[in-house]
Structures are given as C-alpha cells and as structure tokens.
Amino acid sequence: MTQSVRQSIIFAKRPAGAITDDTFIVRSSTIPDPGPGEVLTRTLWLSIDPYMRGRLNEGATYTTGTPLGSVMTGETIGEVVASAHPNFAPGDIVAGAFGWETHILSGGDGLTRVPRDGAPLSTYLGVLGMPGTTAYSGMKDIGQPKPGETVVVSAACGPVGATAGQIARRAGARVIGIAGGPEKCRWVTETARFDACLNHRGDLDAQLDEACPDGVDVYFENVGGAVQAAILKRLNTHARVPVCGLVAQYDDPDPRPVLNLNLLLYKRARFEGFIVGDKPGRFAEWRTLAAPLVASGELRYCEEIVDGLDNAPAALRGQLTGRNFGKLLVKVADL
Ligand SMILES: NC(=O)c1ccc[n+]([C@@H]2O[C@H](COP(=O)([O-])OP(=O)(O)OC[C@H]3O[C@@H](n4cnc5c(N)ncnc54)[C@H](OP(=O)(O)O)[C@@H]3O)[C@@H](O)[C@H]2O)c1
Incomplete structure (x- = not known):
C-alpha cells in the first residue's frame, strides 16, 4: 500500500440546477482495516456516469439518492489490499466496489473478480461493463x-x-x-x-x-x-x-x-x-458476447481519462454538458 491516507469525496450541498464548486468536498481519513467478512480495495479506476446527477436530487429517481454528508457513489475497479472475506485475497482485481474514494471497505456483495491479463481494466467500466450492458439490453429487449x-x-x-x-x-x-x-x-x-x-x-x-x-x-x-x-x-x-x-x-x-x-x-x-x-444476468451475458469482439477490434470504444480523484466533480459536471469524448473515467491510482 503506497498511500497512508484515504481520500473520499463527500456530497456536501444539494445543487439547485447544475453542479457547483460547493456540491462536493474532499475528506481525508485513516485507511481502515477490514473487519470480519470485509474487503479493502485500493481504487484504480472510477467510472463517471450521467446517472450520478440523479443521485444528488432530493426525491428518489428509480433508486434512492446519495445522502448528504456521505461518500458519493460510483463504480470502481480496484485491487484488494486486505481481506477478511473468504472469497477475496490481496492482489485480486475486482469490479463493483462503490464510492468516490481512494480506498473502499465493502462487505463483498456485488464484487466480481476481473482478470489481470484480459481486456484493459478500464473497459470493465465501459464497453464491457454497465454502459455496454445497457446498450445491449435496450437493443435486445426494445429496439430490436x-x-x-x-x-x-x-x-x-x-x-x-x-x-x-x-x-x-x-x-x-x-x-x-x-x-x-x-x-x-x-x-x-x-x-x-x-x-x-x-x-x-x-x-x-x-x-x-x-x-x-x-x-x-x-x-x-x-x-x-x-x-x-x-x-x-x-x-x-x-x-x-x-x-x-x-x-x-x-x-x-x-x-x-x-x-x-x-x-x-x-x-x-x-x-x-x-x-x-433490472436484469442482473445481462452483465455476464454481455461480457461473454462482447469480450471477443473488443479483443478482435470489431467492437470499438473510446475513453476520456481524467487523472486524480480530486478531478471527479469537474469531470461529472463536464459530462452533463457534453465535454467528455467517450467513456469518462478517473484514473485514481496505477496498478
Ligand atoms: N437506463 C439505464 O439503465 C442507463 C444506464 C447507463 C446509462 N444510461 C443513460 O444513457 C445515456 C448515455 O450514457 P453514457 O454513459 O454513454 O454517457 P456519455 O455519452 O458518455 O455522456 C453523456 C453525453 O450526453 C450528451 N449530452 C449532454 N448534454 C446534452 C444535451 N443538452 N443535448 C444533447 N446531448 C447532450 C453529450 O454528448 P454530445 O456532446 O455528443 O451531445 C455527453 O457527452 C445517459 O442518458 C445515461 O443516463 C442509462
């Protein structure tokens, strides 16, 4: 573990319209140790997605929002650095820990192991992850x-x-x-x-x-x-x-x-x-279908990478007005 302090981005003030400079604040704390059944990951990649704007609203959308004063939600790819969970060991790369944080403590629910030597890790947040699965579901079920x-x-x-x-x-x-x-x-x-x-x-x-x-x-x-x-x-x-x-x-x-x-x-x-x-089985189905297409170059994607967790709020703000060019990701740390 190279960093001794955990940084977290906290939802501090509800925006009336567009996100402003005081919507989020940065908080530093001691890196926690996992308790029984818990996993600690070191965040490598954070996904920035338009749905995050809905999480800042008072009323529920299709799910509840991020409570004021808590860590902003967002999917990550991380490396397990400490584990008291039977299914995960230090060195594992996992998707599915949520939070705008350099280190995330989770109970292991929803964490999935991602191969180190497969597709670029960032693609598990984009074309092979939630956004790709969204495209697949919408076209398969409705667009046809x-x-x-x-x-x-x-x-x-x-x-x-x-x-x-x-x-x-x-x-x-x-x-x-x-x-x-x-x-x-x-x-x-x-x-x-x-x-x-x-x-x-x-x-x-x-x-x-x-x-x-x-x-x-x-x-x-x-x-x-x-x-x-x-x-x-x-x-x-x-x-x-x-x-x-x-x-x-x-x-x-x-x-x-x-x-x-x-x-x-x-x-x-x-x-x-x-x-x-709504259809959790679609994630694995799409990943199986799409991984060979991505590897062969038949299925194309582009990414915009922003460096450093501190820049996540500005990245989200830009996405909502079209400033991103492709899948928007924050690179939080090197593997
Ligand atoms: N239903 C679901 O389960 C689900 C899951 C994931 C995503 N989504 C939705 O899918 C959509 C695309 O998501 P994504 O992750 O692929 O986002 P994205 O395309 O990376 O970013 C959003 C894009 O929307 C465009 N945009 C922003 N403001 C606009 C405006 N006023 N008029 C026209 N275009 C505007 C911009 O592109 P341009 O510069 O090209 O206009 C911007 O780059 C979003 O609406 C997201 O909420 C839904």
Missing part, C-alpha cells in the same frame, strides 16, 4: 433492429450510444448517430463505423431530412430535450424507442414534456423505459 431499418442513436460517441449503434449495425440496420460536434461525429463514422453522424449543435432538422429520408424505425434515446423533439417527428409506423436516458434534462428541476401522445397512437409506436440493473 432489423436489416434495412433506420436506427438513430443519440450521445453516439459515449459508451452506451457507441455500443448501441454498433449492435444495430451488426444486425444489418442503417445507423445514424447524433453527437455534439464534428470531432465526435468523425469518431462515430470513421472508428465506430456508423453510416452517418449528425451534429446536434448544428441544424439538426436539415441534417435529419437528408440522413433519414425514409423516417426512423428505432430511436435509442439517450438525451431527451431538443434532440428528442427533432427525431420523434420522423418516427415510422411501429417504431421502437428504448428510453435509456435523458441527460439533457438531468440538471433541470422541472423538465417540460416533449412527447405528444397522439404520436404513440397514430404510429403504433413503442416507447419503453428500462434500467440496466
């Missing part, structure tokens, strides 16, 4: 893309969107991404190999007219707001809309509804919200 259909995916440069689009393309669909800016769009078409990518900071209506002349069969919804409004007008009969996320609205305490229910009726469209954790 078919050959020749037009599929539109928003936040297409992020880990959920990039994976969702590549899944649809492997199913034979024509896939159009939406992303914020020409650089992201270039990555989406040239690396993730979508058929086209539209910049939502430009004239999205005009771009959609050109890219989707036959309408939209599947819209994988990651953002909501103005992007959603532009795409819903173009839904085809029997369109499917996996409602995965609404990141454009997370800072808004009172988001206005965009959907006119006439659309559901006239288009016989299917809108369905889903939460990846």
Whole structure:
C-alpha cells in the first residue's frame, strides 16, 4: 500500500440546477482495516456516469439518492489490499466496489473478480461493463433492429450510444448517430463505423431530412430535450424507442414534456423505459458476447481519462454538458 491516507469525496450541498464548486468536498481519513467478512480495495479506476446527477436530487429517481454528508457513489475497479472475506485475497482485481474514494471497505456483495491479463481494466467500466450492458439490453429487449431499418442513436460517441449503434449495425440496420460536434461525429463514422453522424449543435432538422429520408424505425434515446423533439417527428409506423436516458434534462428541476401522445397512437409506436440493473444476468451475458469482439477490434470504444480523484466533480459536471469524448473515467491510482 503506497498511500497512508484515504481520500473520499463527500456530497456536501444539494445543487439547485447544475453542479457547483460547493456540491462536493474532499475528506481525508485513516485507511481502515477490514473487519470480519470485509474487503479493502485500493481504487484504480472510477467510472463517471450521467446517472450520478440523479443521485444528488432530493426525491428518489428509480433508486434512492446519495445522502448528504456521505461518500458519493460510483463504480470502481480496484485491487484488494486486505481481506477478511473468504472469497477475496490481496492482489485480486475486482469490479463493483462503490464510492468516490481512494480506498473502499465493502462487505463483498456485488464484487466480481476481473482478470489481470484480459481486456484493459478500464473497459470493465465501459464497453464491457454497465454502459455496454445497457446498450445491449435496450437493443435486445426494445429496439430490436432489423436489416434495412433506420436506427438513430443519440450521445453516439459515449459508451452506451457507441455500443448501441454498433449492435444495430451488426444486425444489418442503417445507423445514424447524433453527437455534439464534428470531432465526435468523425469518431462515430470513421472508428465506430456508423453510416452517418449528425451534429446536434448544428441544424439538426436539415441534417435529419437528408440522413433519414425514409423516417426512423428505432430511436435509442439517450438525451431527451431538443434532440428528442427533432427525431420523434420522423418516427415510422411501429417504431421502437428504448428510453435509456435523458441527460439533457438531468440538471433541470422541472423538465417540460416533449412527447405528444397522439404520436404513440397514430404510429403504433413503442416507447419503453428500462434500467440496466433490472436484469442482473445481462452483465455476464454481455461480457461473454462482447469480450471477443473488443479483443478482435470489431467492437470499438473510446475513453476520456481524467487523472486524480480530486478531478471527479469537474469531470461529472463536464459530462452533463457534453465535454467528455467517450467513456469518462478517473484514473485514481496505477496498478
Ligand atoms: N437506463 C439505464 O439503465 C442507463 C444506464 C447507463 C446509462 N444510461 C443513460 O444513457 C445515456 C448515455 O450514457 P453514457 O454513459 O454513454 O454517457 P456519455 O455519452 O458518455 O455522456 C453523456 C453525453 O450526453 C450528451 N449530452 C449532454 N448534454 C446534452 C444535451 N443538452 N443535448 C444533447 N446531448 C447532450 C453529450 O454528448 P454530445 O456532446 O455528443 O451531445 C455527453 O457527452 C445517459 O442518458 C445515461 O443516463 C442509462
């Protein structure tokens, strides 16, 4: 163990809209020893995810929020440094310990061992982890893309969107991404190999007219707001809309509804919200399917890595306005 002090990021003040400088504070404490049945991990990677904004709200979303004064939640990859748990030993690499902390004490529930010599460890928080599984679940259960259909995916440069689009393309669909800016769009078409990518900071209506002349069969919804409004007008009969996320609205305490229910009726469209954790078996299923595709380079991903736990709050703030380029991770320590 190289560090003698544990650093934790504490949720200190509830934001009224966007996260501010006083939303979080840093606390130092002594590194604890595990009690009976406990595991102590040294955090290597912390995942930054849009859902974290919902954890700062007073009312529950689909789960309870992070209580004020407690350590901010977030999934990590860590190395076991001390263990009084029968299933884990020092040196094990594990996913599933939660907390914006350099050292995490856990009871071992939900911890899974990750191979040291497999895929890069960071991918277990991205394409092979929760975001990749989200894309897989939304497309498998709701989107169900078919050959020749037009599929539109928003936040297409992020880990959920990039994976969702590549899944649809492997199913034979024509896939159009939406992303914020020409650089992201270039990555989406040239690396993730979508058929086209539209910049939502430009004239999205005009771009959609050109890219989707036959309408939209599947819209994988990651953002909501103005992007959603532009795409819903173009839904085809029997369109499917996996409602995965609404990141454009997370800072808004009172988001206005965009959907006119006439659309559901006239288009016989299917809108369905889903939460990846509702089907826990999907995580292992997706990892088994995706690991060889990632290893062979067939399934592409990009990452933005921020150094140091102190920078986690600014990273989350940036993600909610599109400043990240790919799966956002904080590198907390070297292996
Ligand atoms: N249902 C579930 O179980 C589940 C699980 C995981 C994630 N999600 C949701 O999936 C979505 C994508 O997650 P991710 O981890 O892949 O995130 P991400 O794409 O890495 O980051 C969010 C992206 O959203 C876009 N964005 C932010 N504000 C926007 C705005 N006002 N208008 C349009 N786009 C905006 C930005 O990309 P651009 O610059 O390209 O616009 C930003 O980079 C999120 O909504 C998240 O909450 C849901």
